[in-house]
Amino acid sequence: MLTFFSEDSRLRQARTELHDGALVSPFECPERVDLVLEQLRQAGFEVRAPDAYGLEPVCAVHDTSYVSFLETCWQAWQTAGHSGEAIPNIWPARTLRQDKIPHSVSGQLGYYALAAETSICEGTFEAAMASKDAALGAVEYTLATGEPSFGLCRPPGHHAAFDQFGGYCFFNNAAIAAQHALDAGRRRVAVLDVDFHHGNGTQQIFYARNDVLFASLHGDPDVTFPYYLGYADETGAGEGQGFNLNYPMAPGTSVATWMKTLEQALSAIKTHECELLIVSLGVDIFEGDPISAFTFKRDDFIALGKRLAEAGLPTTFLMEGGYAVEEIGVNVVNVLQGFEQIN
Numbered sequence: 001m002l003t004f005f006s007e008d009s010r011l012r013q014a015r016t017e018l019h020d021g022a023l024v025s026p027f028e029c030p031e032r033v034d035l036v037l038e039q040l041r042q043a044g045f046e047v048r049a050p051d052a053y054g055l056e057p058v059c060a061v062h063d064t065s066y067v068s069f070l071e072t073c074w075q076a077w078q079t080a081g082h083s084g085e086a087i088p089n090i091w092p093a094r095t096l097r098q099d100k101i102p103h104s105v106s107g108q109l110g111y112y113a114l115a116a117e118t119s120i121c122e123g124t125f126e127a128a129m130a131s132k133d134a135a136l137g138a139v140e141y142t143l144a145t146g147e148p149s150f151g152l153c154r155p156p157g158h159h160a161a162f163d164q165f166g167g168y169c170f171f172n173n174a175a176i177a178a179q180h181a182l183d184a185g186r187r188r189v190a191v192l193d194v195d196f197h198h199g200n201g202t203q204q205i206f207y208a209r210n211d212v213l214f215a216s217l218h219g220d221p222d223v224t225f226p227y228y229l230g231y232a233d234e235t236g237a238g239e240g241q242g243f244n245l246n247y248p249m250a251p252g253t254s255v256a257t258w259m260k261t262l263e264q265a266l267s268a269i270k271t272h273e274c275e276l277l278i279v280s281l282g283v284d285i286f287e288g289d290p291i292s293a294f295t296f297k298r299d300d301f302i303a304l305g306k307r308l309a310e311a312g313l314p315t316t317f318l319m320e321g322g323y324a325v326e327e328i329g330v331n332v333v334n335v336l337q338g339f340e341q342i343n
């Protein structure tokens, strides 16, 4: 399976993440892609650098002011005299005005951030641009050939909403790729999110639309990040009613139960006659993931890849989460090789 990856993904070298009340070394680290690349190359996968697609595909799903904020935030933060990495510490919380975008970079950080764990630093914007290019290269290849592809996207994207970053995400790679497919003439695209965490950003971007079916299997938001979206009663709005499917599951859910739940999502994708499948591939459903709570073992990822291939759709996999760094490469390659065994 052809893989797309841009070396500029490494440009984000954040030093801090707010975790358990302390600033720690980020779980979403550049070493993640090193380990995936190592396993891909050992398994004989071709890795190709994508074209640079510019900002147009980004602004097809994200707010242009938000994109400009991401591009200028780090410089503005430093110009304002801050010495650490850019981390928000105030939000337009429920009792404050929601219609104000302050000129202060501190105020803008809170306006555009959905969570506080994700810092903005040197190279963040450039890495996010590289990540969405990997996604676009992969989906363009699949659209052109019908063959499956893998976008080794770093940073990940599924928490990024129309005008919000967080959960280690800045541009919603899956949404950008889905919109690109629609702009290329596909009528209906499915985004299947198998990451441990709900893809709140992907949901929000397509929530009122019926040309993208969003289906997500994830840890119950009642007890799992992002907490405030991802419940089963969120089924879409307006024309999008019925085109958003959330399958929250309790921490510790067995793989057997997870795979049975996957059947529900795949059945809906088939019913909706989707022409392209984009898989938000988070391998943080691995039992050893440090910040997640599902129970996949290495070989379960092979079964996952096989089952997805049986859906029989042109498929693009896009990297989302996965923080058990030592095993991330094997777990990713297992999905892709499982898929190829059937496809």
Ligand SMILES: NCCCCCC(=O)NO
Binding pocket: 117, 159, 167, 168, 195, 196, 197, 198, 225, 282, 284, 291, 320, 321, 322
């Ligand atoms: N405490 C922050 C949790 C961020 C979740 C990142 C992720 O893997 N999302 O899929």
Ligand SMILES: [Zn+2]
Binding pocket: 195, 196, 197, 282, 284, 320, 321, 322
């Ligand atoms: Zn995740």
